[in-house]
Amino acid sequence: MSALTVEGLRKSFGRLEVLRGIDLEVAEHEVVCLIGASGSGKSTFLRCVNLLEPIDAGTIVVAGEEITARGVDVNRVRRRIGIVFQAFNLFPHMSVLANVTLAPRRALRLSRADAEGRAVELLERFGLADKRDEYPDRLSGGQQQRVAIVRALAMRPDLMLLDEVTSALDPELVAEVLNVIRELAAAGMTMVIATHEMAFARDIADRVCFLDEGVILEEGSPDAIFTRPREARTQQFLQRIVEAGRL
């Protein structure tokens, strides 16, 4: 069974149609990278999959359940889908541990001890154990983003959506976050990753999708997309990336 099936997804903001019919199928344990220029719809697509944006048309099926159907409990759906944002969006008034345990305690109704056990285990795994009592503003950007990933993982999601998670980081902090994602991929997490890190996408993705003006214009293996792009728009995009020294 596929982890995620999206068919004919359309989304407009006012008169601007951002997604113009997206079809995408993601298998279990697969890592799919979305690339494309800013404004091509990558972030909007991820927000739609997590039901943070209401969609205009199409269907989204997660592990066999149509989550865009009428009467679906969005809170229950979101518990199975983790999303990590470009700007971290940690809760600034809470310690790291409280950030990570909030949703397991309140949404999953775990006991405090169970939730903290889960959180500590994850924080240790990603080298953040000594930060458990710190507040977000005391952490570096890379540490904040790793906490944000841990916060999403604490819900034990079936699917992780990563929305340009390294774009707000200083260059020297990017690697620590990418390493976390590599580890997740190695552990078999199903992920859809919107990214501007082409070398990383090439390295980690099972499949790369090039988004252009709200549609997936071209998709294929990283090798196929990065070395033998078919579409002229894909070639142009990659050419600009190469010129910018990013590939």
Add this chain to the structure above:
Amino acid sequence: MPEPAQLGSRRSRILGGPRSEGARSTLIAVVSTVVFFGLVVLLVTNAPGWPEVKRSFFSGEQFRESLPDIASAFGLNIRLFLVAEVLILVFALLLAVLRSVPGPVFFPLRLLATAYTDLFRSIPTVLVIYILGFGAPTLQISGLPTSPFFWGVTALVLVYSAYVAEVYRAGIQSVHPSQEAAARSLGLSQPQALRFVILPQAVRRVVPPLLNDFIGLQKDTALVALIGPVEAFRASQIEVAGSFNYTPYLATALLFILLTVPMARFTDWLIARNRRRELAAGGR
């Protein structure tokens, strides 16, 4: 980006703050203060009517005589203030939350809450106190309290909740939408996101303006005198009526000053602390 320390010194240079130039500016501040207030005192004490004013407003004897009675009546102001404040904090938060609930289903609630804040911010507090204090007991509904304390507190709560609700609402709106998105994306419900993520941040940010409203509330407890209870202002009126000397009014003013000035200083201190924290967080 400049360090916070640099920012601070640049700002104080622009505003002419005392710290940047050290001892010299402190000296200038002291001298100008002494000269200014010296002139004011000279002007007032040399005014033709000063002896008369001094006798009727600054009588030490009257002050000593009236102060105990007024001070004990002032206990009622403090009780009015404390009871009203607790109720306002709760009621206003409810109003603010009602105004912030999204979705077309809740439009009537938002409409009601909006109408409420508009209504009670537009009627003078004195009128609300009069209408409730004299009107409500006249209804003679059994079970409805008739005590002026009750209706005084009710009037203050109704009026001040409208202001405080707006303060809360500004706080709620100042929390970035991405915080709600982050909370909802983790599977928290709308009320859970509000309770655990948005309100704690909102309330922290609005503590200084809330305290500012409460300084106003402390003073407006004197208005409740108009429907009967003998609080400090009413007590001083009684003293004045007996002696034809206005010093008791000054004694009452002093009591209010003693109550509100520490609160005002505390508010400023909180604002300064929040600013320091923001600078520290922004510079990292």
